[in-house]
Amino acid sequence: MDETIILEKASEAGFMINKEAVDYLIGCRLQEDCLPRIFSEIDASVFVIETEHLTVLVQTLEKEAEATKTAEESKETAALPYKYSFDENMVDVLEDISEKTTSVGEYNQFVQYFRDRYTRISEMIRSRVSARPIESLPKGKNVKPLSREGNSDITIIGMISEKTTTGNQHIILTLEDPTGTFPVLINQRDTDLVEQADKLLLDEIVGITGNLTPEGTILMASKITQPDVPNNYSSNRRRSEGYALFISDVHVGSKEFMKNEWETFLDFLNGKSENPQLQKMASEIRYIIVAGDIVDGIGIYPGQEFDLEIPEIMRQYEVTAEYFHRIPKNIHVVISPGNHDAVRRAEPQITFSKEIQRLFPENVTFVGNPAVISIDGVCVHIYHGCSMDDMVAAIKGVSYQEPTSGMVEMVKRRHLAPTYGSRVMISPEKRDYLIIDKVPDIIHCGHVHTIGVQNYKNILLINSGTWQAQTDFQKKVNIMPDPAKVPFVDLKTMKPGILDFNDDY
Structure with missing residues (x-):
């Protein structure tokens, strides 16, 4: 209902009406064409209409309107030829927080939350690359080759906790796993890798493949692996x-x-x-x-x-x-x-x-x-x-x-x-x-x-x-x-x- 129309109809019926009563009418489920009937049933001794003068009248009219609408809907839909019944249109809820929330904002819950995220997403990446914990990376001067061919590629999986750009436009990522943190450098000359790294977000989990510097202090990235859906993914849904x-x-x-x-x-x-x-x-x-x-x-x-x-x-x-x-x-x-x-x-x-x-x-x-x-x-x-x-x-x-x-x-x-x-x-x-x-x-x-x-x-x-x-x-x-x-x-x-x-x- 519109406030102006309520005031007009109340005035036509010979009443004043206070703001609370106007708000009550605006919020009710009736249409404006009900206003003349409402005001006609208010005792003529009332000078200013208040909410208490309206409650019973409005509730009665709402029930009448609902009954009429329900009857019309039943008549309207009864003749429509629906191919599927409600019982055939089943819904199974597979995942929903609603009955399972445990959060009260304590510190240990933040730890549990991020560990769960890391564990589940890192497993998706681990199915495609062979990775090692950050704490196992060799550090110090003159890092020994990791294979006979030399200082071969290694992969670590971590959550991105920091992302910065150097003056030379190299991108520096800090990756964190449950065992520690480690810096990764994306060389600005590798334009494809820079383009991919530029879209990386804080707190997402990725796998980074590359070579350690001779000092073992930074990983020079050559490949970024996200937990994306495999290119050959095919659904096994049943026919519907x-x-x-x-x-x-x-x-x-x-x-x-x-x-x-x-x-x-x-x-x-x-x-x-x-x-x-x-x-x-x-x-x-x-x-x-x-x-x-x-x-x-x-x-x-x-x-x-x-x-x-x-x-x-x-x-x-x-x-x-x-x-x-x-x-x-x-x-x-x-x-x-x-x-x-x-x-x-x-x-x-x-x-x-x-x-x-x-x-x-x-x-x-x-x-x-x-x-x-x-x-x-x-x-x-x-x-x-x-x-x-x-x-x-x-x-x-x-x-x-x-x-x-x-x-x-x-x-x-x-x-x-x-x-x-x-x-x-x-x-x-x-x-x-x-x-x-x-x-x-x-x-x-x-x-x-x-x-x-x-x-x-x-x-x-x-x-x-x-x-x-x-x-x-x-x-x-x-x-x-x-x-x-x-x-x-x-x-x-x-x-x-x-x-x-x-x-x-």
Whole structure:
């Protein structure tokens, strides 16, 4: 509801109304056409309407409206010929922090966290190179050859704890493993290696191959090995069918939430398209995967209160849940949180509270961020994507307008947010849930409000854009959204596509 209209209708009915009562009406689930009825039932002896005069009336009207809407939805969806039932559209949650978090911020938990990261990612690299602990490297003058052929190549695996550039434009890395630290020099004359090293991030884990200097004080690098997915990777997923849709960054509650386009999307899901092919496709949709920011939240960025249509956080979730109740009940919806949602800011994020979950229909499964799920045998890694901010700032060639460029860098490092202590807050759990352990069939991100679909080494990378038009804050930070577009995947062929709901469906 609009504040101006509330004041006008109250005045027409012969009342004044205080600010708390206006805010209460703005946050309720009723439309403005209910105002005359509400004010007509208030006792004429009331001079200034307060919240207590409205509560019972509004709750009664909300129940009536909900009952009417439920009846209409049941009538609407009953006749649609869905190919797959909800029971057929199973979801298995393979990895999720939500019931396992142990972090309280103690020193030993930081140690456990980084040891777990090093152990698991170094094993991926060790499967490709033969490495030795840093403490075993010979040191001192006149280092003896390590083989008959001379001072042969050796490899160490470590976490990058420092990265500097010398006056001669050589790159110096400090690698750390559980046994010690050691400096590595990338010679500026090796342009290919410099280009690769220039993209390396602090705290990522790499293997460095090279020769020790005669004094044994530095490793002269000749090769960098990242834990990337092998070039010959092939999925062993079982054959599936039907469609999965991927959305994120709905931002209900924002003044820039694109209601009309979202309504068109809901109509499409319910088979209301005039295009027979789209009607057929809608009948074969089995899954909708949501990668966070289903509401706009509160207090996320400076001045956000001026961008909000719904200023109360729970009311934002109530309205969002109402929208999700209109999704056909045979479709299995999976929702993961993002940085605008009412969960902890530190990653990995646990899922939504039970209070919020109870608002949504039974065909919704809630998971944390990140999460790994299986949809009828197809492995999907869901991550909202906040680390894209770090990637764009630190890696040349990664941009918001090409969001899969950052996702490729995540896969190369087998980690969703490699740098600790930058823009992304990370909770030190005993296990690093941000590692890409099992190679998925699909990685789904959001956050950057731009659309992108790319195949990288037989992994389908999807960034699903947004349902929010450009805000004033986004204009200030030069973010140009690409809204109201929905990537989809044919689960039989794994062929992707994009539906554009800026058009008339």
